[in-house]
Amino acid sequence: MSAWGFYVATLLIYFAVDLLSGIALNLQFGYAGVVNFGYIVFQAVGAYVAAVVTLGPSLGAGSYQQYILGAHLPFPLDLLAATAAGALLSLLVGLFSLRRMRRDYQAAVLLIVSLIALQVVSADVPLFNGSNGLTGVGWPLGQLFGVTATQSPWLYTVWSLVVVAVVFVGVSWLSRSPWGRSLRAMRDNQGAASAMGLNITSLRLQVFVIGGAIAGLSGGLLVEYIGAWSPGAWGYAETFVIFTAIFVGGVGNYRGVVLGVLLVPVIFLEIPRFLPAIGYPGLTASLEWVVIGLAWMLCIFFRPRGILPERRLHVTPPGALEPGALQPEAAPR
Amino acid sequence: MPGQLLSSVADGIVVAAILSVAAMGFTLQFGLTNVLNLSFGSVMTIGGFTAYLLEAARVNPWLGLLLGGAAGAVATVVLGRGVLRQYARRRTQLFEMMMVTLGMSLVIDYSIQAISQNSIYSYTVLQAAPVHLGSIVLTPVQVGIVILAIVILVVAEAALKFTKMGKALRATAVEPSLARSCGIQTGRVVLITWLASGFLCGLAGVVYIISTQSVDYTTGELFLPLIIAAAILGGVGSLKGAVGASLVIGIVTEVVAGLGAGGYSTVAGFAILVVVLLLRPGAVIAGDEDRQLVL
Numbered sequence: 001m002s003a004w005g006f007y008v009a010t011l012l013i014y015f016a017v018d019l020l021s022g023i024a025l026n027l028q029f030g031y032a033g034v035v036n037f038g039y040i041v042f043q044a045v046g047a048y049v050a051a052v053v054t055l056g057p058s059l060g061a062g063s064y065q066q067y068i069l070g071a072h073l074p075f076p077l078d079l080l081a082a083t084a085a086g087a088l089l090s091l092l093v094g095l096f097s098l099r100r101m102r103r104d105y106q107a108a109v110l111l112i113v114s115l116i117a118l119q120v121v122s123a124d125v126p127l128f129n130g131s132n133g134l135t136g137v138g139w140p141l142g143q144l145f146g147v148t149a150t151q152s153p154w155l156y157t158v159w160s161l162v163v164v165a166v167v168f169v170g171v172s173w174l175s176r177s178p179w180g181r182s183l184r185a186m187r188d189n190q191g192a193a194s195a196m197g198l199n200i201t202s203l204r205l206q207v208f209v210i211g212g213a214i215a216g217l218s219g220g221l222l223v224e225y226i227g228a229w230s231p232g233a234w235g236y237a238e239t240f241v242i243f244t245a246i247f248v249g250g251v252g253n254y255r256g257v258v259l260g261v262l263l264v265p266v267i268f269l270e271i272p273r274f275l276p277a278i279g280y281p282g283l284t285a286s287l288e289w290v291v292i293g294l295a296w297m298l299c300i301f302f303r304p305r306g307i308l309p310e311r312r313l314h315v316t317p318p319g320a321l322e323p324g325a326l327q328p329e330a331a332p333r
Numbered sequence: 334m335p336g337q338l339l340s341s342v343a344d345g346i347v348v349a350a351i352l353s354v355a356a357m358g359f360t361l362q363f364g365l366t367n368v369l370n371l372s373f374g375s376v377m378t379i380g381g382f383t384a385y386l387l388e389a390a391r392v393n394p395w396l397g398l399l400l401g402g403a404a405g406a407v408a409t410v411v412l413g414r415g416v417l418r419q420y421a422r423r424r425t426q427l428f429e430m431m432m433v434t435l436g437m438s439l440v441i442d443y444s445i446q447a448i449s450q451n452s453i454y455s456y457t458v459l460q461a462a463p464v465h466l467g468s469i470v471l472t473p474v475q476v477g478i479v480i481l482a483i484v485i486l487v488v489a490e491a492a493l494k495f496t497k498m499g500k501a502l503r504a505t506a507v508e509p510s511l512a513r514s515c516g517i518q519t520g521r522v523v524l525i526t527w528l529a530s531g532f533l534c535g536l537a538g539v540v541y542i543i544s545t546q547s548v549d550y551t552t553g554e555l556f557l558p559l560i561i562a563a564a565i566l567g568g569v570g571s572l573k574g575a576v577g578a579s580l581v582i583g584i585v586t587e588v589v590a591g592l593g594a595g596g597y598s599t600v601a602g603f604a605i606l607v608v609v610l611l612l613r614p615g616a617v618i619a620g621d622e623d624r625q626l627v628l
């Protein structure tokens with residue numbers, strides 16, 4: 001396998017994982033207006049759980065890594081466990097953070113949750129091996145066929161794209177369903193939505209948990225490819241990369257999400273690799289973040305609804321007349 | 334053990350003093366403009382680095398403290414007038430404005446990272462032999478920081494209560510349109526608020542690095558969640574509340590650290606905010622959606 005092939009395959013896998021994140025955040029933020037600034041925590045818990053349930057029993061405090069829940073689960077169970085972990089944690093977090101309060105407070109609280117989680121996991125070594133993190137994670141599906149993820153990255157690419165496709169179909173069906181329309185109603189006018197009989201708190205919790213489940217799945221998918229996971233991989237700034245992506249692409253529609261994820265985490269963060277190195281090592285990385293911040297600000301300034309904005313929703317109830325049919329003899333222009 | 338506890342409480346008061354300088358600035362700004370300013374931490378870092386550069390140029394550290402505050406004031410006015418106001422003209426809403434400040438903080442932080450070559454700089458000024466009072470050990474600088482915080486609280490409260498500008502500020506915070514029709518120049522009030530809160534922010538940055546003895550590009554950003562927690566816990570716009578909440582957070586974090594759970598000290602501080610949200614959601618809900626930007 002050539003280095004280029006490996007690189008492209010890895011990039012596609014990252015694209016798949018980021019697309020899952022984009023889909024989850026777009027469902028929460030774009031459709032329901034729930035601002036999840038702690039998104040990365042739910043991805044992280046999925047990654048940790050997928051790691052420990054495949055690594056086998058923990059070797060205990062004296063060994064090079066220790067963790068809880070050690071097991072050797074076969075293929076579908078590892079990703080299911082990751083998904084369930086994401087859902088469960090988001091249920092717990094959602095129960096106290098989704099109370100009705102100002103949106104900016106809520107965002108701040110979730111940001112704080114993200115910081116708390118990072119500190120707890122770093123400080124508590126018996127949980128997930130502290131700040132050193134877990135290594136040596138395998139790929140259970142590949143093991144069925146006797147291959148590893150790094151040996152056959154193309155196989156893993158196909159697999160992750162399949163996962164994304166399934167989630168994508170499911171979520172876009174959900175967002176076109178009556179449930180999805182009630183999410184938009186809640187986002188656009190909370191008062192009116194609850195006057196129509198929608199249970200705002202419950203809807204927000206539902207969308208938070210579904211997003212959390214997708215986040216957990218994306219974490220599992222990522223960790224089984226890269227094989228290691230540690231607190232360094234889920235700083236709170238990672239959440240903002242995905243937020244920038246969906247903001248730039250366009251919130252509230254999936255074309256925008258795909259475009260944004262392609263532009264920001266994939267193309268944009270990869271371009272600097274091919275530029276000649278300037279200054280001291282690490283300068284390019286800092287400048288990358290500066291440009292992300294600027295792109296974010298310019299986008300809010302010039303295209304607050306993204307490059308591909310959400311289309312207005314037209315719903316024609318069954319049996320209704322076509323719009324405009326009732327005023328046939330409008331004044332001639 | 335009581336001695337240990339006492340010394341933890343004393344340390345907690347010092348932390349609270351640093352936190353309260355920042356939280357007073359934050360709550361003043363937030364209470365008036367309604368922008369949850371996530372670039373506040375970055376401006377703190379600017380203040381800190383200004384003091385560091387002045388120290389390297391052998392400027393008197395006390396002057397450095399003041400100039401660090403001034404740098405914070407200038408930066409805040411530039412951001413408030415130059416950036417946030419432009420967005421307000423385009424009718425950016427409350428929440429999007431917070432997103433804008435987040436973008437500003439990324440730009441500032443990583444510009445500082447690029448310029449400072451991603452290094453940690455040590456800032457050791459005003460250090461002197463600690464004073465022992467029974468089991469309490471404090472350095473004169475720490476005592477100075479506590480006094481500074483008290484002075485700021487008293488001066489700021491008095492300014493809000495008794496000066497014309499202070500009254501105008503309170504009126505604008507409560508009802509901007511009514512204030513405007515009463516002849517208050519709200520634009521000037523906002524400008525003064527940016528200046529004052531920016532000064533406190535820069536000052537907090539310097540005080541913070543005096544206490545930690547080092548500065549790097551994450552200095553303010555790591556402190557920001559505690560500041561937000563203190564401001565929300567104390568009730569937005571209330572200086573006394575911010576100081577009280579800072580005391581609670583500061584003492585709890587230091588007592589937890591003193592009990593030997595150093596890794597969890599900040600977690601404990603945040604946990605207070607979460608508990609308050611759980612038990613008394615009414616404390617933070619007031620004035621839900623009808624708040625408007627004042628810029």
